[in-house]
């Protein structure tokens with residue numbers, strides 16, 4: 500519950516980001532417009548993108564009078580590891596788009612806080628190199644390629660370099676229809692590589708839409724969970740589950756965890772906000788595996804709301820890139836500290852000494868319709 504660090508002399512207050520929104524504003528100033536659009540944008544009319552944040556914003560928390568909590572404990576256990584807060588970094592492609600340190604910078608920052616990082620298949624640094632920079636748990640996100648050797652090679656390398664789990668992305672037979680990228684004719688700049696893929700597998704990767712349409716294996720079914728598990732010896736989580744039906748299928752396939760996600764509104768436009776989908780998935784899972792959530796988490800209060808509705812922990816995607824763009828590893832450290840601090844303060848104000856105690860009675864039932872929000 501220590502206060503955020505005082506700014507050094509001479510640094511104006513306005514330059515000191517205090518919220519994820521502040522980091523987003525700094526990133527937007529620094530990044531080329533088409534890179535900003537690639538990161539900030541979503542699929543189609545961006546209804547799901549907007550809904551992710553709007554549903555969190557509409558949540559109302561029940562305060563607790565005279566809570567009598569000196570110092571809350573914020574840590575949680577996920578797949579046998581203790582996380583100092585119920586917070587990690589979602590898999591996001593190409594961190595070098597926003598900072599030359601790329602995923603190595605992000606890994607150092609996450610490590611400094613002891614929080615986990617999920618490295619993307621489309622990481623701009625080799626997963627072995629990211630592991631060398633990390634001091635906290637790493638998970639590897641996996642896409643399934645038509646060339647199965649590419650997929651299985653990722654699984655084997657993850658195990659060999661100390662990754663603790665695989666995260667199978669289940670909502671992306673191809674990348675969604677991202678109109679900003681189509682209008683901008685966006686390409687990943689030539690100096691940034693899909694560092695984990697062979698030259699053959701990475702051919703054409705500068706245009707994710709076209710590349711995913713020829714390289715991803717659209718025939719992939721749930722049996723791939725067992726193959727990934729056998730090849731890597733690692734637990735496999737399914738990312739991209741929004742319904743009870745898919746949660747059942749994931750559990751039947753042997754997943755160790757589920758990430759409720761709509762890919763940050765970048766896949767099916769019109770899919771529910773993740774906070775809307777969470778109760779259905781949690782009810783279907785009945786405690787058989789941990790349920791995580793990503794999409795629209797921007798404050799520590801959002802983290803608490805997700806836990807109240809049954810998530811074990813949450814992941815943030817865009818906030819990590821915004822913070823990395825603003826100030827490299829130091830920015831990511833600060834962003835993760837701010838969210839942890841906000842979460843701890845919200846725990847006290849709602850009368851919770853530990854995350855386990857945070858239940859559905861902490862949140863008032865939502866009152867639709869949700870206000871529209873601009874994502875310029």
Ligand SMILES: Cc1cc2nc3c(=O)[nH]c(=O)nc-3n(C[C@H](O)[C@H](O)[C@H](O)COP(=O)(O)O)c2cc1C
Nearest residue numbers: 538589590591592619668762763794795815816817
């Ligand atoms: C620029 C960008 C790249 C992403 N790349 C991947 C990826 O390679 N693999 C994946 O499973 N999800 C990817 N995602 C989705 C994130 O893992 C996550 O689901 C989403 O960003 C969470 O929403 P948030 O950004 O609102 O926190 C990406 C998201 C963004 C914004």
Ligand SMILES: O=C(O)C(=O)c1ccccc1
Nearest residue numbers: 592621674707711762765
């Ligand atoms: O942009 C994305 O959301 C994403 O998942 C992706 C997939 C392939 C290449 C680059 C990004």
